[in-house]
Amino acid sequence: MNKKALAILMRARMRPHDPRTKLALSPLTEVNQTLTNSQGHAVQQAAAASKAEREFENVRESMHSAISMNKTEVLDAVLEDFAEGYLSLMHEDRGKLLFVLAKEYDLNRTQVRDLIKQYLGLELPRVSGEEAKSTSLEEEGKLSAFYRIERNLTHVLKPKYEVLFERLNTHPGGLKVLTILRADILSILAEENVASLRALDAYLKEKLSTWLSPAALELHQITWDDPASLLEKIVAYEAVHPICNLIDLKRRLGVGRRCFGYLHRSIPGEPLIFIEVALLMNVAQTIQEVLWVDPPVPECEATCALFYSISSTQPGLAGINLGKFLIKRVITLVKRDMPHISTFATLSPIPGYMQWLLSKLASQTKLADMDIIHSSADGSNSTFSENMLEPEEERALMDSSNCRDLTAGKNGMEVMLNLLMSTNYEWTNSEKFLSVLKAPLMRLCARYLLEEKKRGKALDSVANFHLQNGAMIERLNWMADLSEKGLRQSGGIMVNYVYRVESIEEYAQSYFSTGHIHASCDMRRYVKPMKEHETTIE
């Protein structure tokens, strides 16, 4: 590790971990900052605007050349020009250029129509299949016309911007530019949903999935011997449990731990996705024992490989599941190198739990209020209202209630809501509140994971990720992540998903086709008693 690279690493670890940190590694933010700082005076602003306008036109021209030049011409220089130019553009101009790309380099609809009309003029040959063998020469001739027009139609249906994508993909450094391009498209689409830009995104996403097939990715074990420039990326992109200092990073790459990344030859020194593994005696119940127990168990005594963090580094690859293949390959590798390891599990956050629970509690509390108003009139409860609590949970919560402090509330749900919303997670500092909240929080968490769905798939994004990869839900862990993030997202609860090597494909398949979630008996037991008044959004 050379001095300069180490210096970068030292600085990188001090940055607060917020979403913008990620962009700090892309040229975009740096350029923007420079430009913003220089816009102190109106004159400078006008000059900058005209300069930006000129720059935009230059990049637009190089984009045009990159698309329209003949393939045997000096393309490398043009692509280089475009890539550099694009990265130097400000956010707004990038957006403008992407609109130009989507609109002006779309497919030619007149050509499509012409071919389509020719196609409809052809006589459909006999249905193939059973009779395939007896196809006569005459029919082969007829088919020949079909093949020709179908082939032409396929080509005409490709937008002109495909050429830019294809060319960038084979150009050194181009794949990285494409991921930045897609990240920019996604950030615009998050704000306004424009059909042409959505089509551009769908096209680019499909291309990227093809180019990033597992066959094109190299599994690399990341160690303390790797260049600082690579380790810096691990620090910057770790999305689950932020790396707080160099000692923390070194521990995650040291004895009893593993870190693996997927590298692509066109994006050197930067894993597209990486996974952190701890070698343990048992499936860990809290993140503290994974991150802070030092020294860990001797590696030869480990029986469990625990995946405690998986982070993707490229916002531009959103929706392309590289994690599935990474997990499968890491399992294969660890099994081969350490046959004594027989359990492959995760210790995972439940990022959507609290958001779901709090909004559910709030709306039910409101409905309950309305019920009180109306109940005298017709004597029945609203069909939409539901007491999310079991009778004994309700009782315990009301017993702990006190109208003068944060536990004030008309019913158990309101008490629970107020407790959970207390500033600085005050409830976690009191043995009493912890014991009252544990039962409903754990039970409702199981319900959230097992039964709350969106379009037939688990509502929780991390659950959906592991379930589609073929994992099962094994166990909930109380007070497993006491970091601010852990408390905010999931009330400190974490979950173990288990990958059973022999069942991965089967589980993935049944989840994919029917949405069925495999879970341990312990997990199922949480939700069983609720069966009669359960509501799922399947």
Added chain:
Amino acid sequence: MNKKALAILMRARMRPHDPRTKLALSPLTEVNQTLTNSQGHAVQQAAAASKAEREFENVRESMHSAISMNKTEVLDAVLEDFAEGYLSLMHEDRGKLLFVLAKEYDLNRTQVRDLIKQYLGLELPRVSGEEAKSTSLEEEGKLSAFYRIERNLTHVLKPKYEVLFERLNTHPGGLKVLTILRADILSILAEENVASLRALDAYLKEKLSTWLSPAALELHQITWDDPASLLEKIVAYEAVHPICNLIDLKRRLGVGRRCFGYLHRSIPGEPLIFIEVALLMNVAQTIQEVLWVDPPVPECEATCALFYSISSTQPGLAGINLGKFLIKRVITLVKRDMPHISTFATLSPIPGYMQWLLSKLASQTKLADMDIIHSSADGSNSTFSENMLEPEEERALMDSSNCRDLTAGKNGMEVMLNLLMSTNYEWTNSEKFLSVLKAPLMRLCARYLLEEKKRGKALDSVANFHLQNGAMIERLNWMADLSEKGLRQSGGIMVNYVYRVESIEEYAQSYFSTGHIHASCDMRRYVKPMKEHETTIE
């Protein structure tokens, strides 16, 4: 290099170099041989036929599963099954299966028609371009319908067999199977031209070109330290100047020489294409000085990198130009490592010259005979007949003619034809014949290279290859390759193509767009005096 691998290598070098040798490395031939040998008796034949039938059905079933299984199911085993099964099939059954694939897994034309009709029902939005910025929300909505159907149409236009290709590509070892598949398709198409199989081939070829983009290929310098299993491939596939023994191979990888190959991570240990380079003081004039001068000049004194052989190892990659990128990358690499090398040239065979010349001489001789018959009637020569020889060449040939030996002939062309057709290339053993033939052979060779075209491109396949890569024709070399193959193909003449680094793209471009052939003044001078009665097949 382990003992077993060396043993393979020792055997490999003893094989005669014929086209079938190439297949010896594919499982096809071995299995065929085993099966053929076992068919001594009729009973065995019947049993074998029924066994083959069963095997065919098994492979057909695994092919069906590989295409129709859901992508999260256990695909690896199925693909493995199919790959093994296919490779174990006899040639005829492979053909049958490929027909099934082309016919029964074609696209669904009814779906295409349905979508097409929907598409024609849409109202075409305003022409984009200048007005792109002013697109209204309403128009975005209209476009949205276009995007949707165009996307669906693109998917429906993909034949079902695409799935098999895509899946094999991401399956370990699958890319190799795909190249064997295509080689089999090509070998069938060479015998009968079936539209559906041609469509299958076109589709697979397009896929393979994408997957084998230069970005996916790794440049590897092949040395004597490489595994025997890799060197064995070099011996087997060297297509230009067969490697006659281990010493020959070692020399081609040793001091003063280089050998580079393109490897793909999915086809390990087997270069897809490789190039042999000699480091010389001057551009070599004969292959003997390249292959046999030992020791060569010290590398630090070399000023020329001579490409004397380029061979592709995969018949299934025919028509996919990997050589162009290989040459460009090798030039870049050599320039970087050895700045004292400033000339990049080839010493190339002219594989089509003799075939063209002999058939031309034969038909002209025939036409001349007819002219003699008819000339008394109308006094004019046939418009199609042409004396290919200059007056002094004609005189010299007739002077050497003798009706009692191989030089018998009514005119110069017939004498030349008879000389060239003499058994064992007898003309090469006589100073007299050599001196008489040199002038017309060299001049007509220049004409063949510079002016004989097919669809606007050089008729000679090697010339077309280097010209489309951006080379120019520099020099013809008399008696440059005295091997049987060299004499048979080009009368012993070889040609130097030169790659001028600064002009590669420009030359490639003008050849691509207009068919213009760049050549040295020396080359041009050969054909200048012929201008008035030249005939080209442009």
